[in-house]
Amino acid sequence: MESSAKKGEQLHNTRMLYADWRISAATHSMIYHCKDGIAWFDTKGRIFHHNPQFMQMFGQNRTTLRGRNLAEIPVLYDALQKDFNDVFSGEYFTQEIEIPVGKTTYYFAVELGPLWTNRKIFGGYLRLRDITEIRHQEELLRERELLLRQLVTKAGLGIVIIGQDHRVIEANERFAEMLGYTHEEVLNLYTWDWEVITSEEEVRKQFSDLSRVDTIFETKHRRKDGTIFDVEVSAKGTSFKGKNEKYNAVICICRDISKRKAYESEIKYLSFHDELTGLYNRRFLEVEMKRLDVERNLPLSMIVGDVNGLKLINDAFGHFKGDELIKATADALKKACRADDLIARWGGDEFVIILPQTDLATAKEIIERIKRHVDEIDLGLIKLSISLGAATKEKMSENIHEILADAETNMYRRKLQESQNVIRQAIALIHDTFLEKNPEAAQHAKTVGKLCQKIALAMGFSETTANEMEALGLLHDIGKINVPLAILKKPGVLTETEWSEVSRHAEIGYRILSAANETADLARYVLYHHERFDGYGYPAGKKGAEIPLQSRILAVADAYDAMTNDRPYRKALTRLEAAGELKKHAETQFDPKVVSVFVEKVLPTLN
Structure with a gap:
């Protein structure tokens, strides 16, 4: 019995030794093929075993490191020296170390x-895992994270992340700046704190499923100080995985489009x-004519107005003065018309007024009101005048464009009566203004007029024509109204x-002279009075008989x-x-x- 028990125990011990051997062999194989570098050392720091990976890391050109002291691997020993002695006290250590090799730095996770x-x-024992590539990737990620953070922070676009409760999760500085808050203040806001055109209920409904939001829209935001500005929002739903749960959010990129709007x-x-x-233009009026041409606006009246003498004013005083005349006319129309009346500048000197629910009698009252306001306008030497005509649409069967044409016809009838008188007055005013500015020119005009009259009579012209020649002499320099006196009186070349x-x-x-019937014939003679007989004059280069005789005289x-009077550049002959x-x-000449x-x-015959 005893012999049998001993045999059983021996068999058990044999099996355990065999198992230990198998475990030891497996462990040795695992260590040998492990990617980590592993080394064992005695209490003196001498290496008594290591795997091939450790050899590759620190063996340099040697075939083995067995028997060598860890101190003979200074890059490793210096990094871990303070921990070696503590190991023999039973302590375990894990840490990361940097080992520079030439221009390259290697990173290792160390277990001791x-x-x-x-x-x-x-x-x-010493176990080292090469984590250089991991650290390089982490560094790249950090650099990219920093770049993205700077991009988000410094971007000209406001970026905000909104959570399921419609509260701000995160926002960049630009978003806070756009709203006039600090970054900390923005983190306490809800979307309805800055949204203008949506209520809290509408916002909740709009973003009920944040993960599905994918839209670009324009809206208005309210700043901290209450001012409103236009924004373009690009909203995209997303999901975030937190520590304990997954939650939805929406990322909004906001662009301030105030300037664009x-x-x-x-x-x-x-x-x-x-x-x-600042009045409506013809394009708008034509659209409105169609819109207003409905039965409820009947009777629908239209007034057409045309400024008298605008071209004459432009020619005599320049377009700035003409523009002043147009603006003054527009002001008079606005003062005379009612709030619902539509006033437009139809063309250069023409205006059209649409009067909904207005009969012809009322339209004529408005015309009289316009004239009173026009008469009150003071433009200095210029007298503002406008001819006006009206017509009324009383039935839907009448064509609104024909009503406009009728109003224009009535205006032109008035213009035939009024404009010539206005133009005559304007020409006289222009002439008087020029002579007042230049007294020498006044005397010159009188003398030239008398000389023209005498030459005409001496050449056998009728007395009537001779008198017209005197008028020609009086008016021949009227075009100098626009020439600065400094040029006219310049002593040099x-x-x-x-x-x-x-x-x-x-x-x-x-x-100027063409504008009035009475002076239209004289205008042609004034145009050519600086032509030369040989064809080298101006403005047309006419010569000989091509030049009107009146112009030659x-x-x-x-x-x-001119020769017998002193001039700034010479004495009289x-x-x-x-x-x-x-x-x-x-x-x-x-x-x-x-x-x-x-x-x-x-x-x-001259005195």
């Missing part, structure tokens, strides 16, 4: 601990308004620009008076000297026949 046998420490409003305003007057200013006076005079009279100059330039008549018949 004691080796035991029969409850005694006989050495220690203001620009769009301005473009829209300009597309329907006249830039000069004119620059090319200054000469261009002066030489335009014949054309301007022509346009005016040229001689104008030149003679005597009569004989002036006559000699006329003869000298006959057939080149002047008509020789006119010169001959003047020298032989007119000059001797």
Whole structure:
């Protein structure tokens, strides 16, 4: 029995030894093939075993590190020296170390601990895992995170993350800045704290399923100070995984579009308004005519107005003065009309007013009111005048465009009666204004007028025509109204620009005088009075008989008076000297026949 028990115990011990051997072999194989570097060392720090990976890490060109002291691997020993002695006290350590090798730094996760046998420490083990690539990836991630954080923080777009309770989870500085809050204050806001056009209930409904939100829309946000501004919001639902649960949120990217909306409003305003007057323009009026052409607006009246003498004012005083006239007319129309009346600038000097639910009698009362306001306008030397006509649509069968045409016809009838008187007054005013500014020109005009009259009579013209020639002499320099006195009185030679200013006076005079029936015939003679007989004059380069005879007479009279009076650039010539100059330039600058008549018949009669 006893022998049998001993045999059983021996068998058991044999099996245990075999099992221990198998475990030891498996452990050795695992350590040998492990990717980590593993080494065992005694209490003196001498390595008595290591795996191939440890050898690759620190063996350099050696075939083995067994028997060598850890201190002979300074890059490792220096990093772990303070922990080695503690290992023999039974302590375990884990840490990360950096080991520079040339220009490269390697990172290792280190495990350091004691080796035991029969409850005694006989050495220690060292396990190193190369985590260099992991650290490089982490560094890249940190750099990217920093870059993204800077991008989000510094971006010109407001970025906000809104949670399921519609409260701000996170926002960048730009979003806080847009709303006028600090970053900390924004984190306590709910969406309805800044949304303007939506209520809390509407916001909750809109974002009921945050994960499905995917939209771009324009809205208005309210700043901390209560001011409102336009924004474009790009909202995208997303899911976040927290420590304990998954929750939904929406990321909103907000762009301040206040400037763009203001620009769009301005473009829209300009597309329907006249830039000069601020009134509606023709495009808008044509659209509104269709909209207002309904039965409930009957009777529907229309007034057409046309400013008298605008072209004349533009020619005489420049377009700035003409613009002033147009703006003053627009102001008078606005003052005279009612709130529901639609006023538009139809064209250059023409205005149209639509009067819903207005009969013809009331439209005529409004016309009288407009005239009173026009009469009250003071533009200095310029007298504002506008001709007005009205027509009324009383039945839906009547065409609204025909009503507009009727109003325009009635306006032109009034204009035929009123405009010529206005133009006559304007021409007289322009002429008087020019002569008041330049007294020498006044005397010159009178003298030239008398000389023209005398030459005409000497050449056999009728007395009526001779009187017209006197008027021609009086008005011939009216186009100089726009030429600065500093140029007209300049003592030296004119620059090319200054000469261009002066030489335009014949054309301007022509346009001014063409406006009135009484002076329309004289306008042509004024236009050509600086042409030369040889064709080298201006503005058209006409020569000889192509130049009207009246213009040729005016040229001689104008030149003679200019030569016999002092000018800023020279002294006056005597009569004989002036006559000699006329003869000298006959057939080149002047008509020789006119010169001959003047020298032989007119000059001797002059005092």
